[in-house]
Amino acid sequence: MENTLRDPQKLPGWGIDANPENDPTYPMREPRLNVSQDPDSKHRPASLQPVEVEVLKSIERPNVSAVYGESSPPVGLSGMIRRFAFKYSESHYGHWLPLLLADRVNVVEGIIEDLGQGKVPNIFAEKGYAAEWKHNRTAFVAKMATIAAVTAGSILILTRDKKKKRKYRY
Amino acid sequence: MLAMDYRGPKRVRATQKPMPEILHPQDAIVRVTRSCICGSDLHLYNGNVPDTRVGMTFGHEFTGIVEEVGPEVTKIKVGDHVLVPFNVACGECHFCKQGMFGNCHESNTQASAVGGIFGYSHTAGGFNGGQAEYARVPYANVGPTVIPEGMDPDDAVLLTDVVPTGYQAAEMAGIQKGDTVVVFGAGPVGIMAARCSWLFGAGRVIIIDKEDYRLEFARNYANCEAYNFEKDMDDPVVFIKKTTDFMGADCVIDAVGAEAAGNAMQTITGRKLLLQAGSATAMHWAINSVKKGGVVSVVGVYGPTDNLIPMGNVLNKGLTIRGNQASVKRLLPRLIEHVQNGVINPKALITHRIPLEEVADGYRLFSAKLDNCIKPLLVFPSANI
Numbered sequence: 028m029e030n031t032l033r034d035p036q037k038l039p040g041w042g043i044d045a046n047p048e049n050d051p052t053y054p055m056r057e058p059r060l061n062v063s064q065d066p067d068s069k070h071r072p073a074s075l076q077p078v079e080v081e082v083l084k085s086i087e088r089p090n091v092s093a094v095y096g097e098s099s100p101p102v103g104l105s106g107m108i109r110r111f112a113f114k115y116s117e118s119h120y121g122h123w124l125p126l127l128l129a130d131r132v133n134v135v136e137g138i139i140e141d142l143g144q145g146k147v148p149n150i151f152a153e154k155g156y157a158a159e160w161k162h163n164r165t166a167f168v169a170k171m172a173t174i175a176a177v178t179a180g181s182i183l184i185l186t187r188d189k190k191k192k193r194k195y196r197y
Numbered sequence: 198m199l200a201m202d203y204r205g206p207k208r209v210r211a212t213q214k215p216m217p218e219i220l221h222p223q224d225a226i227v228r229v230t231r232s233c234i235c236g237s238d239l240h241l242y243n244g245n246v247p248d249t250r251v252g253m254t255f256g257h258e259f260t261g262i263v264e265e266v267g268p269e270v271t272k273i274k275v276g277d278h279v280l281v282p283f284n285v286a287c288g289e290c291h292f293c294k295q296g297m298f299g300n301c302h303e304s305n306t307q308a309s310a311v312g313g314i315f316g317y318s319h320t321a322g323g324f325n326g327g328q329a330e331y332a333r334v335p336y337a338n339v340g341p342t343v344i345p346e347g348m349d350p351d352d353a354v355l356l357t358d359v360v361p362t363g364y365q366a367a368e369m370a371g372i373q374k375g376d377t378v379v380v381f382g383a384g385p386v387g388i389m390a391a392r393c394s395w396l397f398g399a400g401r402v403i404i405i406d407k408e409d410y411r412l413e414f415a416r417n418y419a420n421c422e423a424y425n426f427e428k429d430m431d432d433p434v435v436f437i438k439k440t441t442d443f444m445g446a447d448c449v450i451d452a453v454g455a456e457a458a459g460n461a462m463q464t465i466t467g468r469k470l471l472l473q474a475g476s477a478t479a480m481h482w483a484i485n486s487v488k489k490g491g492v493v494s495v496v497g498v499y500g501p502t503d504n505l506i507p508m509g510n511v512l513n514k515g516l517t518i519r520g521n522q523a524s525v526k527r528l529l530p531r532l533i534e535h536v537q538n539g540v541i542n543p544k545a546l547i548t549h550r551i552p553l554e555e556v557a558d559g560y561r562l563f564s565a566k567l568d569n570c571i572k573p574l575l576v577f578p579s580a581n582i
Binding site: 030032033035037039040041042043044045046047050052053054055059060062063068069070071072073074075076077079082083084085087088090091092093095096097098099101105109113117120123126127129130131133134136137144148149150152153154155156157158159160161163168186 | 204205206207208210220221222224244247248249250251252253254269285287289290291294295296297302303304305306307308309310313319320322323324325335336365368369370371372373376381393395396397398399400401402416420421422423424442472482492500501502517519521524527531535538539540543555557559560561562563567568
């Protein structure tokens with residue numbers, strides 16, 4: 028494809044926000060406030076959201092923020108891992124790696140929760156495979172066939188090894 | 198109500214959830230009329246952002262009609278059709294006072310770097326997002342903005358993130374008249390950054406990606422040069438050096454972030470093994486292809502841990518690196534003006550309209566770049582607009 032362009036100066040709005048003073052630019056364009064220049068640097072909103080669910084707090088801040096998201100409070104094993112992670116600062120792997128682990132544990136907990144409610148998760152639908160089937164069918168079928176072949180091969184190999192071991196035993 | 202429900206990496210569904218409630222006197226509840234899937238939602242979808250919990254509803258680009266307000270809400274009223282900036286911002290803290298609405302100190306308990314963001318993991322505050330029929334909107338006196346009369350809701354919904362983020366990318370690049378600007382990433386934000394670079398008087402705008410359909414779209418929409426780094430060049434850095442008389446670009450914008458392709462080592466360590474906070478390929482190219490003393494502007498989203506980037510070259514080239522989540526509230530007046538005057542046409546980015554019930558297919562479509570998808574919009578049975 029060729030890059031045949033219109034004269035940019037004829038584009039709507041060319042240069043209308045140009046400003047030689049825009050360097051340094053946002054967020055340093057205005058004189059930066061330090062706390063001594065801000066008479067109310069510790070200002071908090073007048074009302075605070077009541078803490079009615081467990082909110083994990085970064086140890087890099089003093090309090091629960093005036094509003095917080097109430098979605099998915101920590102529960103179960105993943106919740107225990109998250110509580111452990113929040114003992115460490117955000118500059119520490121001890122914080123982030125356990126959180127990633129907790130996320131994966133949480134996926135299993137989600138499936139168990141679904142099954143507990145008598146609902147078998149429709150993995151095919153949840154992964155959006157209908158879109159792959161509609162728009163990318165050949166590659167999708169090839170991918171699924173490869174996964175099926177690798178899975179079948181792995182099972183075959185594992186099963187064969189077990190039989191061999193039995194042979195030697197007898 | 199029907200809502201998107203995250204179940205694990207690459208697994209989402211639409212499910213019935215309880216209605217949101219007023220939990221703070223400055224809360225509002227909105228009935229969502231438009232909601233987009235953002236490229237940065239894909240970082241959550243792919244399981245790359247720590248503390249993304251099962252059961253959360255994503256969505257930080259949405260508009261809605263105000264259904265209920267808390268007792269301290271005075272700036273909007275029931276029945277208003279509002280666009281909701283993706284930042285949750287109090288408007289009063291030390292950072293909001295400086296116009297840094299993306300860095301509010303009173304909206305995120307779980308992490309101190311970023312302020313609250315709707316539907317963007319507990320690392321961004323744990324708020325449920327707008328990919329649902331209804332959403333709770335904290336600090337309703339600050340963020341939600343009444344959609345001006347006559348403005349298309351499709352334009353309005355893109356003013357919640359894509360347009361301000363693209364615009365701020367160009368703004369943070371400190372573009373001066375005649376500058377050569379390179380944008381890595383031809384997703385919606387990259388395309389918008391390329392378009393907005395002209396508003397700051399750029400002399401040349403180059404966009405680089407690996408998807409031909411996106412490059413073609415960018416070329417037409419943003420009138421920029423568009424190149425495929427897999428087909429048109431061996432090495433993007435050398436390509437940019439050659440096309441700028443071996444000086445480098447004046448400004449480079451990273452509009453890719455953590456999901457970058459193009460470098461096997463970065464892809465394996467960043468995206469597959471999660472040993473980095475995503476693949477920093479675009480950032481690497483940006484640092485190495487900008488000219489000495491130039492500016493790198495980062496709006497591509499990375500995770501909160503570490504990335505491998507050539508810091509030695511930042512030092513040796515005397516670079517300025519700027520990045521931030523867009524400060525939507527700060528930019529809205531100017532951007533609304535641009536949309537109303539026809540300078541920017543956001544809704545042209547929307548290529549797909551997907552019922553909320555099919556949200557899983559929408560995520561897959563966008564993530565796998567199927568059917569020439571640029572920007573998917575979720576549509577709601579209860580929107581009536």
